[in-house]
Amino acid sequence: MKITRVETIPYSIPYTRSLHFAVGSVAEAEHVLLRIHTDEGLVGTADVPPRPYTYGETQESIVSIVRRIFAPILTGRDPFEREFIHKGMERTVGNNATKGAIDVALWDLMGQSLGVSCHRLLGGYTDSMRVSHMVGIGTPETMLEDALRVHEEYGITAVKLKVGRSSIDEDVAAVGAVREGLGPDFEIGLDANHGWTANQAIEAMERMSGLGLTVLEEPCPASEVLGRRRIVAQSRIPVISDESTPTPGDAARELLAGACSAINIKITRTGFTQSARLVGLCEGLGVDVLIGNQIDTQLGTLASVTFGAAFESTSRRAGELSNFLDMSDDLLADPIRIVEGRIYVRDVPGTGLLIDEDKLEKYRQDGQR
Template identity: 35%
Template sequence: MKIVQIEATCISLPLNTDLNISGGKYNRADRVYVKITTDQGIYGWGEAAPIPQYAEETMESVKFIIDKYLAPLLIGQDPMNLAQIHEQMKVIKGNNFAKAAIDFACYDISGKALGVPVYTLLGGKYRDKVAIGQSIGIKSIDHAVEEAHKYAEEGFQSIKIKIGIDPDHDVKTVGAIRERLPDIPIRVDANQGYRLEQAIHALSRMEEYNLLLIEQPVPKWDLDGMAELCRLLRTPILADESLYTIHDAVQLIKHKAADIFNIKIMKPGGLYPSLKIAGMAEAAGIPLSIGSMIEAGVGTAAGAHFAAAVKYLEYPSDIKGPTLYSDDVLQEPVRIEKGFTYVPDGPGLGVEVDQEKINHYKVDL
């Protein structure tokens, strides 16, 4: 089987809430959907979910890299040979979100060709559904409390509170939500927003409210700061922005700079390299949470398959992107209800894209 065509389409999907984090605020999500077609008529879908405030890729750069470089490079390749596909893509440095879209589509094709779900190609599954939390952006305390209560009523397994701009406001917000919701697990996520001194002061106060975990409190490059917080605080420290590649995983382990790994399958370039990071975490005794770049339907399905296949998934994950959208591009949505994302069981990724919706939300560059 050979790849004969790779099509990248830019789309812009509306969010149902303003998402305000320490890195910026936005109310739409730009995505690139990739369709790979083979000489046997089997096709697969991938998704790139760049967030410019967070990563060094944009919708425009992803499409350019795929159209100009990756597509010509991969035409004629066997999409089931993921090892060789990723070796070929190393000719282009970085651009991991573009590579992830290719990776997802190749896994989708492989599963369809063999008549098995992608989680089977990843080694099988440990679970049929994945516990998920819901995120609250930085906003007024009253609005944050009401939103947290709504999410708890909907059955989400944890509440993630975005912090990192105003430490005093952050502490008050966490305290108010804990007072309203005394039993729900609360995690906080600074998205690199604090300096080390701010983090020590603010997070030690927040620990009074029984936090589940603390996500990326300081800049991604500050591994010494991450290690210091791991040492000083009783709440586990989760590495997110500090963890992109297998090389980042090595450095986090060597520096003892993370108690938990947050693997976002978009960041290292797809499912194939993400499995390597999961193996390294398992060997180092580091538990996992599976993160999200707020992917729409295809990326969420890929994340669900990955979460099903990794062993030490001990914390609620963020594979819930579609819950933040006003619309999606799948014929049938990924099942997300009562605090769980259910792993699709159909061949490949187990989802099918609605081409009319792709056309409706298409962005012409």
């Protein structure tokens, strides 16, 4: 089996509600659908979410880097030659989401070729993932309303609240209101998206120490080296590194420096191959891992469930798997269902990322309708 071409299709789908966080907001899924075609007629599929405020990638840069740099590396190769392909892509710095999507599409092709699901190829530990919902910055009332909505409609019992406002008073008030409204048994974690300073993070966590919080993600910029160490040293809950550890090398550096005590794995950033290496690294060092969300569509979410349910360590905690609920539509032909707070894997060859071609034609932005 040989790769014949790599296709990139930019598309845009509006959200029914915007997600607000410390470094920006998202009102539309302006993503890129990536397809790797082969001479045997098999097609590997993945979704690429541009996040210019996090990784510097845009729709335009993704399409360009694939066509000019990565497609020549892939064309003519066997999809099973992942190490050769990854070595070729490593010569180009950055472009994490693009590289991650290419890796997922390669695994999709391998699974289809073997007639085996990627979930089983990766490890097949369990058949589902518990869901955590990411709640954007808002008033205490709107944040509680969002958490109650997903609990009542989908049985979700875990949330991660976006914080990191310039006024920690507002964050403390919002988190307190959500805890009071949800009761003591609901899991609540926080993500500041490095919006606080180290001193603000320490003060905020002291003031919220009685709220039963489970995790704190990216409390301040990773560049505040001593500040991050102080936060980790004083924290009673795992301090998660996310955007500051986009590669296994970054994760090793931050963990060994004492700048975090857990790692957020995002499939849309590290694909399946690098994510598996992150799992091994964290298991070896004895730190927790969390399956995160890059404000994913159902395509990205299904890839995350495929990976997260494949390993024991990634299935311990609820994964951030539900923000597609705020999208007005999606490209996935068979929509994801959340049943009693869980999403189940699909036992089909590859990843099961089958596209509704009519919807793709409706939302694509490359003028080729």
